[in-house]
Amino acid sequence: MFENIRLAFRGIWTHKLRSFLTMLGIIIGIAAIIAIVSTIEGTNQQIKENLIGSGSNTVDIQLYQNDWPMELGYTEPPCGVPQISDSALDEIRALEEVKSASKYLYRQVYDGVYYLNNVMDGGYIKGVDTDYFTTANLSVKRGRLFNKDEVSSFKKVCVVDSGVVSSVFQNENPIGEILEIGGDSFVVIGIVESRSSFEPTINTLSDYETYKQDDSGNVFIPISDWSICYRYDEPENILVQAKSTDDMTAAGKKSADIINSYINPTDSSIKYQSKDLLEQAQRLQQLSTSTNSMLIWIAAISLLVGGIGVMNIMLVSVTERTAEIGLKKAIGARKSKIMWQFLTEAAVLTSMGGVLGVACGIGLAQIISIMSGTPVAISWPAACIAVAFSMVIGIVFGILPSHQAANLNPIDALRTN
Numbered sequence: 001m002f003e004n005i006r007l008a009f010r011g012i013w014t015h016k017l018r019s020f021l022t023m024l025g026i027i028i029g030i031a032a033i034i035a036i037v038s039t040i041e042g043t044n045q046q047i048k049e050n051l052i053g054s055g056s057n058t059v060d061i062q063l064y065q066n067d068w069p070m071e072l073g074y075t076e077p078p079c080g081v082p083q084i085s086d087s088a089l090d091e092i093r094a095l096e097e098v099k100s101a102s103k104y105l106y107r108q109v110y111d112g113v114y115y116l117n118n119v120m121d122g123g124y125i126k127g128v129d130t131d132y133f134t135t136a137n138l139s140v141k142r143g144r145l146f147n148k149d150e151v152s153s154f155k156k157v158c159v160v161d162s163g164v165v166s167s168v169f170q171n172e173n174p175i176g177e178i179l180e181i182g183g184d185s186f187v188v189i190g191i192v193e194s195r196s197s198f199e200p201t202i203n204t205l206s207d208y209e210t211y212k213q214d215d216s217g218n219v220f221i222p223i224s225d226w227s228i229c230y231r232y233d234e235p236e237n238i239l240v241q242a243k244s245t246d247d248m249t250a251a252g253k254k255s256a257d258i259i260n261s262y263i264n265p266t267d268s269s270i271k272y273q274s275k276d277l278l279e280q281a282q283r284l285q286q287l288s289t290s291t292n293s294m295l296i297w298i299a300a301i302s303l304l305v306g307g308i309g310v311m312n313i314m315l316v317s318v319t320e321r322t323a324e325i326g327l328k329k330a331i332g333a334r335k336s337k338i339m340w341q342f343l344t345e346a347a348v349l350t351s352m353g354g355v356l357g358v359a360c361g362i363g364l365a366q367i368i369s370i371m372s373g374t375p376v377a378i379s380w381p382a383a384c385i386a387v388a389f390s391m392v393i394g395i396v397f398g399i400l401p402s403h404q405a406a407n408l409n410p411i412d413a414l415r416t417n
Contacts, residue, residue, distance in 0.1 A: 005344055012349060022313045023353030025306025026393065030357025030386045031364055033303075037382045038365035042375035057099070057245055058136060059252035060275040061238040061259065065267070072107075072234055080265040081235045088262050092240065092255045097247035101255065102132040103236040105226050113219065114180040115168045123164060123217045125181060127226035133159075133192060135241045143175045143190030151222040158186040162193055163217020179219065182229040186221060238272075249274075303393060306353065311397040314346050339402040346398025347391045354390025358383045 012019040063070045063081065070078070084103055092101045105127040113120035126132075130148050133139075138161075146157050158179055165174055174188040226234065238259065242251040252274025259272040361383075365376040 005348060012345075012352070018313065019349060022309050023306070023349060023356065025309050026303060026350050026353030026390050027306075027357040027360060029301075029303035029306055030354050030390060031360035034358055034361025034378075034383060034386060035364040035368060038361070038376040038378050039368060041377035041379050042369070057242040057248055059240045059242060059248050059255070061240060061252060061256050061272050062275065063235055063237065064271060064273040066269045070270070077231075077234055078265050078267060078270050081263045081270065083233060084236045084238065084259060085262060088259055089238070091258045092238065095251060095254050095258075097242055097251040097254065099241045099243045100131060100135045101238055101240045102129055102135040103223065104128045104132055104239055105223060105230075105234055105236050107230065112182050113168070115174075115177060118168050118170065120164065120168050120217075120219070123167065123219065125219050125221065125229070127223040128220050129223050132220070132239065135239050137195045137241070138192040139195045141191045141193045142173075143188075145190055145192070146222055151224050154224050154228070155222065156184060156186045156225060156228070157189045157222070159190040159192055159220040160188055161191065161217045164219055165191060165217070167217055181219065181221065184228055186225075192220070240274075303390075306350070307393045307397040310346055310350055310394055311400060313349075314342060314398055314402070315400070317345070318342065342402035343395055343398045346402070347394040350390045350394030350397075351387060354387040357390065358386055361386075 063072075063078075065078075089101060089103060092098060107125045109123060109125055110121050111119055113123070113125065130145065130151060133145055141162070143159075145159055146155065149155075150157055158181070160168075160174060160179070165171060168174075168179070169177065174191065177188050178185045179188055180186075221229070223236075238255060240251050240255050242248045256272045256274045263272070265271070362378055365378065369376045
């Protein structure tokens with residue numbers, strides 16, 4: 001085998017230009033496939049990061065009517081849907097996919113929240129427990145969070161994020177200032193920010209429409225104070241943090257099932273559902289992959305052309321080396337020995353084309369990324385498969401020339417010398 005490989009390299013080096021031109025079809029096909037696959041992988045990774053974020057792994061479980069979240073700010077609480085009990089929350093926290101879980105209430109507000117003459121327009125008021133900040137992957141930027149004693153004693157304190165600091169407090173320090181929420185005064189005691197610095201990648205207007213977020217920010221008040229600003233006995237939502245990104249779907253669905261087992265709404269279309277960003281990302285990824293799979297098939301045609309080129313040049317090689325084959329057979333070389341020599345040469349030739357194609361494909365993917373802004377992620381398993389596939393092409397298209405060489409009549413072959 002090693003002797004056959006050595007002879008193959010010697011033959012390739014002897015006819016360098018011819019060998020390169022023979023490999024060109026393989027190189028172009030492999031390069032095109034690697035570039036397309038890298039673009040698909042990069043796009044899928046961007047979709048997943050844009051929808052899910054970087055490492056938070058949080059899933060919202062909200063009350064839905066049919067396929068839409070219920071806006072409790074505009075409708076009465078549904079009959080048969082009580083507040084979420086501590087036992088239900090404990091069951092959710094005990095799930096193997098769940099790292100932490102927390103109850104919360106929310107309203108999107110367009111007025112009713114003021115600081116002096118500045119109004120909060122379009123942001124969110126959230127009534128949360130003390131576990132919410134850890135579950136939502138939020139950390140203290142300045143000041144502090146409210147504690148359990150403040151929650152149990154209905155203290156009128158609040159925590160804001162950077163969006164509120166910018167939109168309501170005009171980037172002034174809000175700690176100790178009074179924020180009017182629904183006519184009641186709340187003291188700002190802290191500013192929070194996300195522990196991850198992730199921001200979605202926006203390349204197109206479609207991306208902006210998909211991933212844009214309201215920049216008016218969030219105000220967090222103790223969940224016990226919710227009835228002061230709004231109303232009593234309003235059913236809560238659940239925020240669940242999964243142990244990993246891949247656990248998000250299971251964590252969300254199992255948590256929703258647990259909560260739904262505690263409710264008995266008069267309207268059967270009302271139930272808790274998880275906002276499954278992972279599943280949404282997977283649907284977009286499948287759409288992206290299916291769109292580009294046709295390009296892969298088109299690129300594969302050049303591999304077929306390259307394989308035909310290999311077969312053609314190997315047939316030429318058999319003709320050129322007829323005397324050599326006849327001499328080997330005359331001194332006792334078996335058909336299998338002759339056949340394996342030519343198969344090895346074809347496999348080495350296409351494998352070299354595969355390796356060069358992978359290198360060109362990686363370079364092409366980087367150029368596409370720079371010129372179009374499309375993210376790429378090099379798939380090394382795909383690269384290895386591409387090289388192996390190119391070797392298979394060499395073997396398949398080398399069978400006919402190898403068979404022809406192995407079946408030459410040694411006497412007729414020697415006469416050509």
